[in-house]
Amino acid sequence: MSRPLTDQEKRKQISIRGIVGVENVAELKKGFNRHLHFTLVKDRNVATPRDYYFALAHTVRDHLVGRWIRTQQYYYEKDPKRVYYLSLEFYMGRTLQNTMINLGLQNACDEAIYQLGLDIEELEDIEEDAGLGNGGLGRLAACFLDSMATLGLAAYGYGIRYEYGIFNQKIRDGWQVEEADDWLRHGNPWEKARPEYMLPVHFYGKVEHTKSGLKWVDTQVVLALPYDTPVPGYMNNTVNTMRLWSARAPNDFNLRDFNVGDYIQAVLDRNLAENISRVLYPNDNFFEGKELRLKQEYFVVAATLQDIIRRFKASKFGSTESVRTMFDSFPDQVAIQLNDTHPALAIPELMRVFVDIEKLPWTKAWDITKRTFAYTNHTVLPEALERWPVDLVEKLLPRHLQIIYEINQRHLDKVAALFPNDLDRLRRMSLIEEGGVKRINMAHLCIIGSHAVNGVAKIHSDIVKTQVFKDFADLEPEKFQNKTNGITPRRWLLLCNPGLAELIAEKIGEDYVKDLSQLIKLHKLVNDDIFIREVSKVKQENKVKFAQFLEKEYKVKINPSSMFDVHVKRIHEYKRQLMNCLHIITMYNRIKRDPMKPFVPRTVIIGGKAAPGYHMAKMIIRLITAVGHVVNNDPVVGNKLKVIFLENYRVSLAEKVIPATDLSEQISTAGTEASGTGNMKFMLNGALTIGTMDGANVEMAEEAGEENLFIFGMRIQDVEELDKKGYNAQEYYEKLPELKQAIDQIKSGFFSPNQPDLFDEVTNMLFHHDRFKVFADYEAYVKCQDKVSQLYMNAKEWTKLVIRNIAASGKFSSDRTIKEYARDIWNVEPSDIKIPPPNEPRDVADKNPNCTTQKLKM
Secondary structure (H helix, E strand, O other): OOOOOOHHHHHHHOHHHOOOOHHHHHHHHHHHHHHHHHHOOOOOOOOOHHHHHHHHHHHHHHHHHHHHHHHHHHHHHHOOOEEEEEOOOEEEEOOHHHHHHHOOOHHHHHHHHHHOOOOHHHHHOOOOOEEEOOOHHHHHHHHHHHHHHHOOOOEEEEEEOOOEOOOEEEEEOOEEEEEOOOOOOOOOOOOEEOHHHOEEEEEOOEEEEEOOEEEEEOOEEEEEEEEEEEEEOOOOOOEEEEEEEEEEOOOOOOOOOOOOOOHHHHHHOHHHHHHHHOEOOOOOOOOOOOHHHHHHHHHHHHHHHHHHHHHHHHOHHHHOOOHHHHHHHHHHHEEEEEEOOOOOOHHHHHHHHHHHHOOOOHHHHHHHHHHHEEEEOOOOOHHHOOEEEHHHHHHHOHHHHHHHHHHHHHHHHHHHHHOOOOHHHHHHHOOEEOOOOOEEEHHHHHHHOOOEEEEOOHHHHHHHHHHHOHHHHHHOHHHEEEOOOOEOHHHHHHHOOHHHHHHHHHHHOOHHHOOHHHHHHHHHHOOOHHHHHHHHHHHHHHHHHHHHHHHHHHOOOOOOOOEEEEEEOOOOHHHOHHHHHHHHHHHHHHHHHOOOOOOOOEEEEEEOOOOOOOHHHHHHHHHHHHHHHHHHOOOOOOOOEEEEEEOOOOHHHHHHHHHHOOEEEEOOOOOOOOOOOHHHHHHHOOOEEEEOOOOOHHHHHHHHOHHHOEEOOOOHHHHHHHHHHOOOHHHHHHHOHHHHHHHHHHHHOOOOOOOOOOOHHHHHHHHHOOOOOHHHHHHHHHHHHHHHHHHHOOHHHHHHHHHHHHHOOHHHEHHHHHHHHHHHHHOOOOOOOOOOOOOOOOHHHHHOOOHHHOOOOO
16 A cells, blocks of 8 residues: 555645635735734744644634624624524534634645644644533534524524533543533633623512512622624635623622622622633533523523624614514514523513513513524433422522413413313423422423424424424424434534545535535445545545554554444433443453454444433443453453543544544434434444434435444334333343343453442343333344444445445535524525625625724624
8 A cells, every 4th residue: 555645745635625825825824923923922932832823723813804894794784684593502622623624724724834844733633622512412503603604694603601611531440530621721712702792681689560560670780791703604704603601790799788898708709600601511411400500591591682682773674663663573683593491591581671671562572582482402301301490490580480470371371272171281281390399391481482393303303293292282283393403514524534525526526515415426436446445545544543543642552454333422321332332242252252253353432421420321431441441451352352432522532533433333222312413423424323213313314225324223113112011121131141141240240350349230220220221222233233243344345335325414414404494493595695705895885885884783
């Protein structure tokens, strides 16, 4: 094999990363040196690699600024309908390379940095991930921002600027330990603080009856300081804004009231207010009803709605009419998408503003509110549904509780009129759950306060309609929709897998980057021997590179020709990392039983964080590391089987592991994973999927043909039947000798000789309260894995399946998802208009010489 090209050489060849002009490179070098000198105050003698990263980041950011200002000015002049994506999580990862790609600067930057004698990949690796999310929900928000900008929508992401993102995971002695993610320690070159748009947010207090209506008084005020981050579209000069709020104490905090002159303590107590934006709650698919979390939810909602209304009133639309009728046009100018129920308080908050402050009549306010909001449901797991105690809401937000009660009363009156004497239906559909502590069901609030409700994959939307919220769907079936999730091909192909991206561009042109459905054209190459070889070569190079990374970071040597079998996602019982673990033990036992028998070598890579309070998830990690320790140190096994627990899985690590993967593990119990998006990333990057008929796996199988995925196990109907019959784990244990052997080894302390009972809780759960039925799918899973190994031995047939999968992955672009939201929910049209770049005159400006002097309403 000829010497593989270095990444530097590979990247130079790649056209979809922009043109290298001599002037361009010279300008970038000039900018780099200017920032090193003036921004960082360093010269080349004392500059560190981090200084070089910052110099490059500022240089690239310079190219965003003109486009950013011009985009916002364009929106101010054209006054299109705005889309507001409200989310408590935006899992953005790193920004530098994504910005270079979307601005078409990648190659020029590569060349400039190369000429300066630096390694661009080394600089890219210095950037901290913006880890402002837990997993799928937060990463989806990030992909959506990329697609909304690429489709030219006037869209804004609104969330919280957490000082500490998702914890850094360390594995010590096989256990997960958490470290704070101090991601802002060195500063963030991509954000711009906007103190001029600081807004007050109120908490606590009481409600008074006055002549002019109800008033919320005696509140505590926290200020919301916005930080703006640019969101560039792909090669269209559009730059949208993500606005994240940071909590600040007002300057008279604790000093204006009955304070007995303890000035020092008063200043120290400012932390209490500012704690609101201190840290991301690290739970995925789990509700933790803490007061601080409720404060976060209201904080983002109250600040954002003030901002939305300010922008609406400042726009031509808002300002022309009298106050009485002004808000009639609100839903034609504003669409707000609620990313799960976390921002649900936006519904009573908008009602409070309309009714208490703007003095609209209730029915009119409610009509406008419903037409403005739409709600995305992300999970059907009962433990994940937000149910806030009434007492807590009453203490923190007394006026909002009254409004929620009023909403509920009118809602139940309507239901009672349609279904007289059906008390049970009223109980099921109420926003307030009685019995024990009274709680507010936030999903019910979202459903009745929105004009559209969607699930995130066909099978999930179906469960939402026919099971979880059946009563509501019976009432308003037209409200319920499906919007299957997607991923941005910019980050999840161009950025992370340049070799494959370029190979595809050579065969079908570059347009697929903005229209992923064009990948279907690859079908005609499925039997093309040259293409098969090239696809296989790209995968092999990615594997070698990842193997080198693992060796450097984890001091483990792995065999790059082994099958890379990868299971990366948050650790959760429903995702069934335990089933994968049982398969590892089974493979180990087979090798031990007959060491001379041919075995298809595997490197099993499992990674993901467990919520710090989720004991069982932490035990699952401990079991995986224990099994890995035994397997990796058994000389009989050699390099046939290696087990790696991938520490601190995050966006930037996903970008490394996904392109190197052969087999993608998507093995949740049918009916539990709402969609999944990792599954799509693997498919696009040339991995084959072993999975259940759950979430978007169903649609992946539909697109590619079920025979081109390794589908196994119970379907939803089978799970339901098993529930009716009663799941008895013991049956499977007694019937399946390989399962029995694996479980007996775990129980006997074979993997924990110093502490034989270490995993008793795990085995006890598997036998007596496994809601996710690991044993029921074990046999089908292992048989399916045998088929995987069989096919892997035939490299050519394997790669043909890979090509069929890539060719069928076009549906799973977030561009397609966002077009569906835009047309079916937000009532806006994607636009192809390319705003002229900063160095060209604007048509609008030419026609209207005054427009540049108009006050820019960011």
